[in-house]
Amino acid sequence: MFPGERPMFYRHYVCSNAIGPYLVGVDAGGTRTRAAIVTLDGVVAGYGTGPGANPNSGGGTSGELTQALTTALTAALKELDPARVVHGVFGIAGAGAANRPRAVASANAAWAAAGVPGEPEVVTDIPVAFAAGSAERTGIVILAGTGAGAAVIDAGEIERRSDANGYLIGDEGSAVWIGREGVRAAMRAYDGRGRATVLAETVPRALLGEEAEPLLARLDRAIVAPTGAPTAGRTWSGSDLPQAIIRKVYAERPASIGKVAPWVSAAAEKGDPVAVEIVAEAVRHLLEDADAVRPALDDLLAAREGTAGFGLVVSGSLLESGPVADGVRAGLVSRFGVEPTPAGDGAVGAARLAAHRAGR
Template sequence: MSLERPVPEPGDPVVLMPASALVLGGDLGGTSTRIVIADHEGNVIGRGAAAGGNPTSHPASAAANFGQAIHQALDGIDPRLVSTAVIGMAGGPALSNPDIGARFEAAWSGAGLVCEPKYIGDLEVAFASGTPEPDGTVLIAGTGSNVGLVHDHALVRTVGGHGWLLGDDGSGFWLGREAMRSVLQSIDLREPLGVLGEAVVAATLTDPGIRVAAEREGYDNLRDELVRTVNNRPPVMLAELARTVVAAYDADDKTAQALVKRAAELLIETVSRLRTTSDNGPLVLAGSVAGESSPVGRLLRQNIHEHFDGEVLTARDGVGGATWLALGALDPALATRANHARLVS
């Protein structure tokens, strides 16, 4: 096997690297698992995808989906050539569970991979997908919300991310919960439900017969049916109502507009716990709620410069960010801006 010598910084030891060395990047989310194989020049040579690979939200199936995506990405590739792997996931702490950890290890070794995978948080991957800069701040607002401070491409501190019960202010869950609370308050006060309220009822009581019966029997029955239905589901499913809030916002519903405005304010407040006005590194925004197409994300971008200096960027392809970090772990000289642009575009 031929060897090439990367150009070291002054004083760095010389490391010989196989010319055929490959890297693996992974992005394991609640809805999808994505794996990329790239050569040491940043060219993607393999991709794989499967259903959700977050071991917290999918403890029974995450490892199997992880393995499926790896096998697909490695199709026609010798897994022994993969020298470095960086895998981002939101549910990383779940790997400390011996059973879940063993399943992930079995999926990894079962694919013939021999290098040691490095699991990192979704904040680091999101930041790397948005910028090649080594230092800055990242906000993820999707189902939950979390902010991280990044130094030298590594996460050094976080705020928020306390989960649906204790925090996640401004997140999709927060929007859904507050929308439901506004409906219940309107019912208690015998007020008209409005565009948002009617949409929340329809999205929650999906059986038309149950909904019509509850509405016909009066506000108290409708309230009881809503409360019963919500309490019989996993709490995090309230996040699904975030889409209802956005639709009502677009229909000029005043309650939805107030919730969207407050969500943006809460997210800015969360960032302010970590980032000061003197920080000038980039702020990367990630997640569906903070996205450019979301009204919350649009308000964030309009108002964030009133509070913080620095460039505001949007996270892009998470698995590309993880793959770029894997290149840097293989050899820092490979973590170039050109490779970054190639992998996250």
């Protein structure tokens, strides 16, 4: 490292000798938790990560949620003085009204465990994602990672929201939703209810790893043909492979099925008809989310007589690249006439929101 060069952690240059005061931003998603310690002039002074912490999709206990937040926050603070923290925002996926008491309790516990005075502010990850991608006061954010939905944000507050309701009753178009649809397509192919698809071969590899190979060796090859042809009455996979998938899926947390989503996207890019339909349905769901909240944005802009701009932000792993990202981006451009902006780091976005709210 050259003299004066700052070390880089998690794609952020970290100024290890920044003395504060500090703002804290925590972004807790279904698969990973990130925490950033930022000075008042925007320098990242510390950064840490922990496991996922989504009360809806993560399926963890209150203790596990607290531990995930504590791990990320204490790693970010490290050698910094927690007494110099002046404000903090925790953006926690699934921290809406239904799960807010648990999210607040876990955030407060992590805050205290890290030795930070006072209490943090707890919001959902939705306004945090918008702040990570836009400096505008008002706009729309579309999310598709472990969960999925859309919202209109105004001054850091959610004006209207669509979906982001958790894996059991919503999150349509999310990685968990796509993963579940991919597994369902494979299971339908195995027992003759569905159509031939390469997912019947790639889904077991995504879920079972090397354990899948001997089971796949006995699979009727007509089931995995990328033709989309009906399998009813022609093929039978036997019970071993489907039962192995059932055991794996039900033994893990709901969010873990999202690891199948990249395999569905890859199959769609290669033209597998079943995978193409799943991706198209995911795109349709996400654009429906945007359409559902847009009237609230139009009302806010009309009240300002067209004098203000607006942000259009996409956030989440599915909207970074790939066929879902391409479809959603094209749909948003046709609707709004502008390219959406990818969200940056959610923890830094939470710290920006903390700066705004501290100033307020």
